[in-house]
Amino acid sequence: MLRLFWIVLGCLAIGLGVLGIFLPLLPTTVFLLIAAFCFARSSPRLHDWLVEHPTLGPPIINWREYRAISQRAKVLAVSTMGVVLVAGLVFGLSAWLLTLQAVVMAGAALFIVTRPSPPVG
Numbered sequence: 001m002l003r004l005f006w007i008v009l010g011c012l013a014i015g016l017g018v019l020g021i022f023l024p025l026l027p028t029t030v031f032l033l034i035a036a037f038c039f040a041r042s043s044p045r046l047h048d049w050l051v052e053h054p055t056l057g058p059p060i061i062n063w064r065e066y067r068a069i070s071q072r073a074k075v076l077a078v079s080t081m082g083v084v085l086v087a088g089l090v091f092g093l094s095a096w097l098l099t100l101q102a103v104v105m106a107g108a109a110l111f112i113v114t115r116p117s118p119p120v121g
Helices: 002-022 028-040 044-052 057-066 071-090 094-113
Strands: none
Touching: 002 028, 028 044, 028 057, 028 094, 044 057, 071 094
């Protein structure tokens, strides 16, 4: 029963991680790391699939080995945050909501850009 719990939690984390690719405040890598953690406790096959996946695996490996975020991921994340903030302005969000959004995204962006980049090659 515990094995099933970890598998379900891992699948949920993968789903949220994939959503995070498209939603700027949903952290992709964190959810992929949670999924890898869950699968390591429940299914070596799913764990290996995730870590070896050509798209989902590299962020996990970069974080595990170097505590690093790729330059491409940094640019994409911060750019998406900027687009979302501008969209809030265009759609006329209230000043307090725009301020809250800007503060949260600035904190997330600061964390992202201060992480090292993984070694090339």
